[in-house]
Amino acid sequence: MAQQSELSSNVDLDEIDRIIIDELVSNARISNATLAQRAGIAPSTALLRTRSLVERGILTGYHAEVSLGAVGRTVQALISVKLRAHDREKIDTFVQRIPQLPEVLSMFHVSGGTDYLLHIAVGSTDALRDWVLDYLATDESVGHTETTLVFAHHLGNRGPLPFDDMIS
Template structure:
């Protein structure tokens, strides 16, 4: 597969335009302008983000230079937003995980935006979901003890004047789902 390039003025020459039309007619872009190569790269990375560029290129069937350029373009476009490391939280001294549902009394835009900053700054908060429905937020937290969980709720969430209600649920286990590339 050939990656299209433009000359210094940004224009494609006539041969490239013909190739672009041919490429588009044979392989129409998938969702959000991603083609099959992009989706294949993302599927491989979803399964193993530590794969080397050479191994990734080989698995997808493209040249290493093509692979590197495509990955850079995916980062530049904001499709790839980062890489994470999964850790055993219990081994790090945080054996208790919980999901805390938060309901606000008011939905004034300024209050909500300030509350976002408050939630993301709380020590022990792993993920904040701003959701629709009966609750306004779901927080996934990891703490060292039941007392620390209590203090997190009382000292960091319930003290906020906009909070009407919280409900805490202990997490017994976390299991990854199939993901968006399952069956691909």
């Protein structure tokens, strides 16, 4: 089954929508009253505007950020995966199975010499080696993997591009 693609960059967002999005990206636990104040609108309007952003598929969820190191997942890695063959049934099985594993933070379907890029977090380099052996090296659909250790992960901007950048 094909996954729904991202919304196009020409989504109709006005200045108030952008302020609401930026504030929620910065702090999803912000109170509606504070959000309204920062957007320069009434609290009832802020609530309606936020609901509209959810209904339009622009805001897709709220979540807590967990410190991976604080919960024992001190080793992060990016693993490039090249599949052995591009058989639809094997691809579907791989795509359904791998993201469900508890160590997997994200899985990306990518272009180029790699088919998938996995971001995983585990407790040690031994656990990383064992994970690659247990879940990738023994998978008959996987032809090649390359593991890169992550020394630091810095989040970027998760909100819309500034208006000026969208004009070009």
